[in-house]
Amino acid sequence: MIGPLIRxxxxxxxxxxxxxxxxxxxxxxxxxxxxxxLSDAELAGKTAEFRQRLAQGETLDDLLPEAFATVRExxxxxxxxxxxxxxxxxxxxxxxxKIAEMKTGxxxxxxxxxxxxxxxxxxxxxxxxxxxxxLARRDxxxxxxxHRFLGLSVGVIVHxxxxxxxKEAYGCDITYGTxxxxxxDYLRDNMKFxxxxxxxxxxxxxIVDEVDSxxxxxxxxxxxISGPSEASSELYxxxxxxxxxxxxxxxxxxxxxxxxxxxxxxxxxxxxxxxAKSSTLTEEGxxxxxxxxxxxxxxEPRNIExxxxxxxxxxxxxxxxxxVDYVVKDGEVMIVDEFTxxxxxxxxxxxxxxxxxEAKEGVKIESENQTLATITFQNYFRMYDKLSGMTGTADxxxxxxxxxxxxxxxxxxxxxxxVRNDQADVIYKTEKxxxxxVIEDIVSCHGKGQPALVGTISIEKSEELAEMxxxxxxxxxxxxxxxxxxxxxxxxxxGRRGAVTIATNMAGRGTDIILGGNPEMLARRExxxxxxxxxxxxxxxxxxxxxxxREKAEVLEAGGLxxxxxxxxxxxxxxxxxxxxxxxxGDPGASRxxxxxxxxxxxxFGSQRVAFVMDKLKIPEGEPIEHGMISKAIENAQKKVExxxxxxxxxxxxxxxxxxxxxxxIYNQRKEVLAGENIRETVEGIIDETVEDIIATFCPxxxxxxxxxxxxxxxxxxxxxxxxxxxxxxxxxxxTRESLEQSLKQQVMGRFxxxxxEFTTPVMEHLMKVLLLQxxxxxxxxxxxxxxxxxxGIGLRGYGQKNPKEEYKREAYSLFMAMMxxxxxxxxxxxxxxxxxxxxxxxxxxxxxxxxxxxxxxVGGEEQPKAPVTREEEKVGRNDPCPCGSGKKYKKCCGQ
Numbered sequence: 022m023i024g025p026l027i028r029x030x031x032x033x034x035x036x037x038x039x040x041x042x043x044x045x046x047x048x049x050x051x052x053x054x055x056x057x058x059l060s061d062a063e064l065a066g067k068t069a070e071f072r073q074r075l076a077q078g079e080t081l082d083d084l085l086p087e088a089f090a091t092v093r094e095x096x097x098x099x100x101x102x103x104x105x106x107x108x109x110x111x112x113x114x115x116x117x118x119k120i121a122e123m124k125t126g127x128x129x130x131x132x133x134x135x136x137x138x139x140x141x142x143x144x145x146x147x148x149x150x151x152x153x154x155x156l157a158r159r160d161x162x163x164x165x166x167x168h169r170f171l172g173l174s175v176g177v178i179v180h181x182x183x184x185x186x187x188k189e190a191y192g193c194d195i196t197y198g199t200x201x202x203x204x205x206d207y208l209r210d211n212m213k214f215x216x217x218x219x220x221x222x223x224x225x226x227x228i229v230d231e232v233d234s235x236x237x238x239x240x241x242x243x244x245x246i247s248g249p250s251e252a253s254s255e256l257y258x259x260x261x262x263x264x265x266x267x268x269x270x271x272x273x274x275x276x277x278x279x280x281x282x283x284x285x286x287x288x289x290x291x292x293x294x295x296x297a298k299s300s301t302l303t304e305e306g307x308x309x310x311x312x313x314x315x316x317x318x319x320x321e322p323r324n325i326e327x328x329x330x331x332x333x334x335x336x337x338x339x340x341x342x343x344x345v346d347y348v349v350k351d352g353e354v355m356i357v358d359e360f361t362x363x364x365x366x367x368x369x370x371x372x373x374x375x376x377x378x379e380a381k382e383g384v385k386i387e388s389e390n391q392t393l394a395t396i397t398f399q400n401y402f403r404m405y406d407k408l409s410g411m412t413g414t415a416d417x418x419x420x421x422x423x424x425x426x427x428x429x430x431x432x433x434x435x436x437x438x439x440v441r442n443d444q445a446d447v448i449y450k451t452e453k454x455x456x457x458x459v460i461e462d463i464v465s466c467h468g469k470g471q472p473a474l475v476g477t478i479s480i481e482k483s484e485e486l487a488e489m490x491x492x493x494x495x496x497x498x499x500x501x502x503x504x505x506x507x508x509x510x511x512x513x514x515x516g517r518r519g520a521v522t523i524a525t526n527m528a529g530r531g532t533d534i535i536l537g538g539n540p541e542m543l544a545r546r547e548x549x550x551x552x553x554x555x556x557x558x559x560x561x562x563x564x565x566x567x568x569x570x571r572e573k574a575e576v577l578e579a580g581g582l583x584x585x586x587x588x589x590x591x592x593x594x595x596x597x598x599x600x601x602x603x604x605x606x607g608d609p610g611a612s613r614x615x616x617x618x619x620x621x622x623x624x625x626f627g628s629q630r631v632a633f634v635m636d637k638l639k640i641p642e643g644e645p646i647e648h649g650m651i652s653k654a655i656e657n658a659q660k661k662v663e664x665x666x667x668x669x670x671x672x673x674x675x676x677x678x679x680x681x682x683x684x685x686x687i688y689n690q691r692k693e694v695l696a697g698e699n700i701r702e703t704v705e706g707i708i709d710e711t712v713e714d715i716i717a718t719f720c721p722x723x724x725x726x727x728x729x730x731x732x733x734x735x736x737x738x739x740x741x742x743x744x745x746x747x748x749x750x751x752x753x754x755x756x757t758r759e760s761l762e763q764s765l766k767q768q769v770m771g772r773f774x775x776x777x778x779e780f781t782t783p784v785m786e787h788l789m790k791v792l793l794l795q796x797x798x799x800x801x802x803x804x805x806x807x808x809x810x811x812x813x814g815i816g817l818r819g820y821g822q823k824n825p826k827e828e829y830k831r832e833a834y835s836l837f838m839a840m841m842x843x844x845x846x847x848x849x850x851x852x853x854x855x856x857x858x859x860x861x862x863x864x865x866x867x868x869x870x871x872x873x874x875x876x877x878x879x880v881g882g883e884e885q886p887k888a889p890v891t892r893e894e895e896k897v898g899r900n901d902p903c904p905c906g907s908g909k910k911y912k913k914c915c916g917q
Contacts (some may be wrong), residue, residue, distance in 0.1 A: 035432050042110045045086060049109055052090040061098065061170075067091045068172040071142050081139055085116065088139045095167045096131065105436045108132045115228055115409040116140065120422055120430045122415040125598075126533060126605020127435060129411045133228050134164050136409065141173050141194040145225035148405075149197045152231045153363065154179040156532075160230075161197040168195055178202045180366075187220040200235045201368075204244040204401045208394040211688045212246070214794060216695045224405045232410025233594055236426060237418055239358070239398060240670050242368070243677065246394040257373070260330045261380035263313040264338045267291055267306055293339050295625050300339040302331070330373065337377035344480040352384050357480065362501055362525030392805045396684065397677045399425055399670075413601045414594040421667055425674060441581075441604030444613040446589075446652055447645035448623075454642065455617040459587055460489050462615070463521055467495055471579035472520040474534070476586045476599040477501075478621075483523045486587065490521065501525035510546070513539040515602075516582055518572045526595060534582060534602050537573030540565035577609060584612035588620050589655055591662040615645075622658055675826060679833050680808060687801050694793045697786070704789050704852070707845045708769055711741055716762045726751040741846065742769050743853040772853065788855065789848075796847040804840040808833060 056064070071084050081088075089112060093104045104112075108128055112135030114121040123129050137147045151157045157177050165175035176190030178198030187206060190196050203221075210219045229235050270289020290306030293299075302310065310331055311319050319328050341347065347354050348364065354375065356365045369375040369387075379386045402408055403426060415422065419430040449455040459475070466473040477483040480501045487499045500511045500522060515522040517538040533539075544561035551557035576582075582603040590596050596614070603610030616623060694700060719734040720726075731748065738746045746768055749756055777785045811832055818828045 038431055039110065039434070042113050043106075045113060046106050046109050048086045049090050049093070050106070052086060053093070056087075056090045056094045057097075059094070064091065064094060064098075065170060065172050068142070072144070075142055081116070081143065084142070085113070085139060088142070089113075089135050091171065092135050092138045092167060095170050096134065099166045099170045100131075100163075102128075102131055104128075104131060104135065107433055107436050109135065111411065111433050112136050114431045114433065115411060118407045118409050118428070120232055120409065120415050120428050121411045122430055122432045123411060123413060124435050124439065124605075125413045125601035126608075127413075127433070129230060129413075130160055130164060132411060133160075133230065134167050136226075137195050137228060138168060138171065138173065140226040140407075141168070143225075144194070146191070146193070146222050147195045147225065148203065148227045149195065150200050150203065150227060150229045150235060151197060152234055153199060156230070157197045157199055165195070165197075178206070184218065184220055191221050200229070200239065200398060201244065204396060204398065205246065207401060208244065208246050208396060211691060212394055212798070214695070216692070226407045227402065227405040227409070229402070229408070229410035231412050232422075233412045233415050233418060236398065236402060236410065237421060237670070238592075240425075241666070241673065243395050243397040243673070244401070245392055248391055248393050256327070256330050257334070257376050257380040257386055260314075260327075260334045261337075261377070263310065264331075264334050264381075266313065267309065267335070269293065269339065270303060270306075291335055291339065295621070298340050300332075300335045302335065330377070333373045333377040334380065336374060337381045341374075341378055342479075342481070343382070344484070347378060348480065349382050349384060354379050354382055354384060359526070362480070391802070392809060393802055395805065396681075397674060399674045400677055400681045402426070414597045417593055417597075417663075421670070425671070435607075437607030439604055440607060441600070441610040441612065443600060444611060446614045446616055446655065448616045448618070449645050450618055450642065452617045452619040455587070455615050455620075456486065456489060458645065459486070459585060459615050460493060462585055462613075463490065464493060464495060466579075466583050466585075467519050467521055469579050470518045470575055471581070471583050472516050472518065472536070472576060473522070473583045473585055474515050474599075474602055475521065475523045476584065476588075477523060477525050478588045478590055480525055482587065483525050486523055490523075495521055497521035497523060499523045510542060513542045516576065517569075518575050518579075524599075526590070533605065535569075535573075536576045536581060536608055537569040537571075538565070540569045543569075580611060581609035583610065586612070586614035589614060589616060589622050589659065591622055591659060592666070593656070593659050593663065616655070622662070623655070676812065676829060679830050683804075683833070683837050687797060691794065691797055694790055694797070697790065700786055700789050700793070703793070704848070705770075707848060708773065709766060711845055711849060712762060712765050712769060715741070716758055716765070720758050720761065722758070726753075726756050738765065738769075741849050741853075742772060743850075744768065744772050776853070776855075789852065792848050792851050793844075796844045796851075800840050800844050800847070804836060807836050811836070 059067075067087070071088060074084065075081070089104075089109055093109070097103045105128070107123075108131060111121040111123050111127075111129070111132040115133065116136040116139060121129075121132065123132065133149055137149055141147045149160065151160060157179055161175055161177035168175050173195060174193040176193035176196045178187060178190050178196060180202065182190070190198075191206075206221050210221055213219060267290035270287060270292050272292055273286040273288065287303040289303060290309055291300055291302050294301070307319055311317065314327065314331075316324055316327065318324065319331070343349065345357070346359070347356050349355075350364075356368050356370065357363070358365050370378070376386050408426060408428065410428065415430045416432055422428040422430055447458070449458065463473050463475060475486065477486060483499055483501050487497060490497050498511045498515070498521070501524070511522060512524075512532040512534060514520060515524075516534045516536040540562055543565045544558050547561045547565075548554050548557035584600055584603045586596065586599055600612045603612055618624065693703070715734060715737050719730040719737065721729075729751065731751065735746060735748065738744065746765060749761070749764070780788065811829065815825045815829045815832075818825045
């Protein structure tokens, strides 16, 4: 009662924030006449002036009104686009490190130019993240014209660039790119062997476009760089052959009038839980699999790998569907993003699942991979000093944005009032009835010249709908992962008179649907093949501008863009994004969703109550139902799924937070080693720690020297440092743990000094650097594998009344400390055992090795044919400069 009353008097938090920002907008508007009076050179010169003022002590907030007024004027002159007042508000929200919710068509791409220019003045770099390579290229060229006019450099990071190109792009004042590319560059940088090879700078300020898609939808899947393991692919084919022989069953509950949980009966060979997206073998199924594979007990420890393959193959067949979860393209299984409908090239399911799907589809199985480096999007983006984002749909996830990223959402009002007519959902009993109604609706729109955008949630359904339209003779475009390359062009023309466009999960976000069509894109397409493309483009543009203007008037008369949703997505945001494609900048439009009781969302989460209502009302076949209770049931089902997905993401980050702290320690250690700072002190510290550990292990406190384990102490010192220590007699006068420790340190450091004299100091320092990096990288890789195995089984600890998360933290810490111990041990053992060889000795040993290989390759007196050796890189000669960048010859460096 009190809360709404207070809000009515003083306004909500969002309203108060908008009111405060409006005062700054007025200040920017008062500067417009004076900024407009500047010449082009004077306007571009403002950048140098702002940078000088920053150097003299002013802050970015002090410069904001003038900087925004400068960008607005540059936008007018370069692009013919003037920022609306609400866009200035959006820019201020982004600069403050918050999320700006701005409806579709409000010009978010132009909004980003304001804070990116202002923050780039500091010279630390600004990153603008988009959802695909096309948008990154387009925005860097299109919006980059404003920045270049004002004297800033603009770069773009897309798939296929080499390290030199990436480094140049990251060195620019403003860099556009995709979330995957930025994340993978961070991981790759932390696997390199020279600081000068790093491509990224420090992570300063980031603006994430379509922030809900990147920071929420894609955050369920971590970024992983992996390398091939030694696992064989034949087992995948073997197991795949038996899965089709299994019969799907179901779970039958028996209550028998009892109070309490029902008893369950499992039929068939396996059951599927669609809510949890899991499949499980029944007892009959286990027996059948054991018989087919010829094993006595599938659950014996020696068959654990086989069981894992069976589970993954079952999942591939029972849960993952072709043209829904993945497509097969050019003999390769490619994942389809469940939220955007886009293909995800380069991404693979982990833990052997991708290989199981490849076996199912009969394509070549790529080698199973082992994790070399990994990070979640949550932890990558939280490393930025300042993070912000913009989208049309964020307020429904405001709680998650605040909890995970500490980001507040500010809802920005539209520039013009929204007049779109969002009609109530209609529900049919069967999918067949629903699609019949959808087709009639589309035919009606097409007949009166109203463009229709039809949303589906899978490639399979989009192609089914396209076939039905083809039979009715309705021309249409299909936009899904199979037609990914034409995405921007298809979406841009979806507002033409009578156009019908079928889109999967609203792929195409980021490209405006302009009523009447986009004359620029039409002109570009027509003039592409002309000899004088520039002149042809100008002529075609004039023609299409007139044509599109006529079409727009007709489309407005017909009611604007019509949105037809053929199914509700499990996330309300995806539905809102589809609706948001219509009604931009005050244009008319309409939207409606067609549902059936056979849709996945209703079938799994809420169809019983809906079916009960339809039966009670005796709805005849082909007749839909519109009822408030139905809409409420659908919304509740969506909320359930959203809550479940949030828990998955939260669970992921809680576990990754443990790994993140370990990752930071390892990556910081690598950077220190690469920088060459204090390497000698680091190694001396390792030596001291190792000697102290040896003393603590074999000379316990509060014991007499006679009780110390002298033989094991001698053996351990030799294993670690390759020296026979000179030890005092146990009954030597004045002998203490401290004196023994001091003596051992002196002996070990004496051997170290001998090595240094033998190798020379520069060589020794390089050797220490190489050994530290090699040990850190190899042990970190093994540690990641151990953590993967730990994650797999940690959930079972719950059955023993233990908290899996706490157990994971404890054991992950123990594994990490053990890894750090192994790094120390490996470095010292190699450092104290490495020997110098003369060049003629090396050549003699290599000749002996070649002879041995020749003997091994001979069978029965004949030499075995060997596969030709192929090199990805040019062979390094022994006298060539070493590729590690040390400046030495290869034979004197890494080729020793």
